[in-house]
Amino acid sequence: MKKKSIFLESIIVVVVGFYGCSLTFPTMTLDEFIDLYFPGYGGKSWQVLGSPGFSAGGTAYTSLYVDNGTPYVAYQDWVNGTKATVMKWNGSSWQPVGSPGFSAGEAAYISLYVDNGTPYVAYQDVANGYKATVMKWNGSSWQPVGSPGFSAGEAAYISLYVDNGTPYVAYQDWVNGTKATVMKWNGSSWQPVGSPGFSAGEAYYISLYVDNGTPYVAYQDWANGYKATVMKWNGSSWQPVGSPGFSAGEAYYISLYVDNGTPYVAYQDVANGYKATVMKWNGSSWQVVGSPGFSAGEAAYISLYVDNGTPYVAYQDVANGNKATVMRFTGTEWTNVGNPGFSAGAANFISLYVDNGTPYVAYQDVANGNKATVMVYK
Template sequence: MRFTIMLKQKRSSIILKFFSSVSILFVFSCTNPSGPETTVAKPETTVAIPETTVAKWVEVGNAGFSAGMAPHTSLAFDSSDNPYVAYQDSGNSYKATVMMFDGSSWVKVGNAGFSAGGANYTSLAFDSSDNPYVAYQDYGNSDKATVMMFDGSSWVNVGNAGFSAGAAPNTSFAFDSSDTPYVAYLDRDSGNSSKVMVMMFDGSSWVDVGSAGEAADTSLAFDSSDTPYVAYRDSGNSYKATVVMLEGSSWVNEGNAGFSAGKVANISLAFDSSDTPYVAYFDYENSDKVTVMMFDGSSWVNVGNAGFSAGRAEYISLAFDSSDTPYVAYKDSGNSGKVTVMKYE
């Protein structure tokens, strides 16, 4: 922006011209009663104005990169900030497949469709040695919970396949800081009325940790103090989003219960490096698109625009890279139900 300011006796004029920086030229002109008019010019001064960038959600690699329709997407990062996505692969008999982004394209990790049978509610996480693990509801084992890990060449079971007492939908998987694996799911065993059940692997078998109230679309995550949190669609609050944390032996709310604007589905929970909890979900109030919210210490607030995906987005998964950039993966109805990944930058 350039301002040229002319000052004369009994009159003044201002001329504005716009450039990529601010240039100010002062020209002083006055009339000398005993002589001709005198003009004094001061040197031009240029001040650079930095560009302002507004953060927004953008795609990572191609939209719809999976071979076929991909429900039950789950996103996680290894320690080198490589994003991985696990999903139910309709192109491989609805078994589990994992892919990673190599900087330019998405490639398979091990064989596509590696699970013994169909894999519902796939959930992906890494241990501290960068071994990827996937938990899922296992159609090959009476719809119970199964966890597998990639040993560098193939996917192998962690403990017994189908270890839950009954059917285990809405599986969600996470590690604590000691690399102990935990899985949360809706317990469909007789008498449990679909309560949230949490189990851990003690090195040889899966054991119960405890249960919370009735819920759906559960998502499990740990803060840096190894406190477990669970996000879920809360049937007691008009199916809005609720997050609870374990204090001693009791589950307590993080912020208000039912904090979302309206009904949600496919909720996903993650923490940044400052232990700030974030959730992503299928937002019925915004044309079934993705919305992300964070807890600011007193209330839950939007991250970017609510409903930011291009179209309907199902089976949403949220994760952070080491720079605290949030990413989401989802089944993209605008791209034949294939996987799309976006990040906030």
């Protein structure tokens, strides 16, 4: 890499000198510069972590988390009665965390969070009336956090976040008109954060982020033309961040990330050909990050991560055979991370995590029997 670095640094010097030192380059590391302007030169590529399709059987609702360099994946396990299973990468292979299929019954809308080495999983618990359940790995077994099926009624579009050891769950609340509800574990029981069903109307594609104790929720807002809305808990009530329904048109596959107090939202943008769009709250209004509808074609199963101020988006890329694609915002434009459509076949239930500049993607791998696959860009 030493010779490559010298070579590329020489190119930069020559280019800047040619333009009279008038060029302004996006802020990035040398490795990022190589990836952007000399793809493939730095030797990075998308690689399968372990075996492709490492799960015992088919999967759905894949959810990825990387904790201090260790990837974990939760999913609905078709070989084990469509129950929940969590797998962990041990450095050489994927191993189950506890028993595969540990949930009491079928698990859907699975959401994984790993808090300082402790995995938590939230899901729609079919064995408990389709209500929300959260389970935690205690080092030897999976145990419920509070009562299984703690939500008042059926729950869908479940999203989990653990903030300094405190689990929060957002979901579509069927007892409250399929509106959004957030609940928090207080150490002894689950309690609602504000009023249950706080959204103005029905809420779909719910995504939760808790930023230093402040919960934010993004969702498709049926009271506002199926557009994207973000709500924030101010300590006493839920308030919209900017205008409700701020997207140009209908928004699907919504993914939320809050970076040092700045909310970002990625979604499938119906107003822009069902392509991917990312918007950012600038303190007074929502603004598009780069161009709206920046993906080559339609995008689904969108997953957003902001790494040290750099937004990344993973999605199912219809323009590339429904395979997985990851793009990164350089500060001026969206560029592909490696090759677009890098998965072997169609990728569903895509989940993205960026660990100190290294992107990981988990998904249901159609080319490998709908099993789980994880790929890493390195």
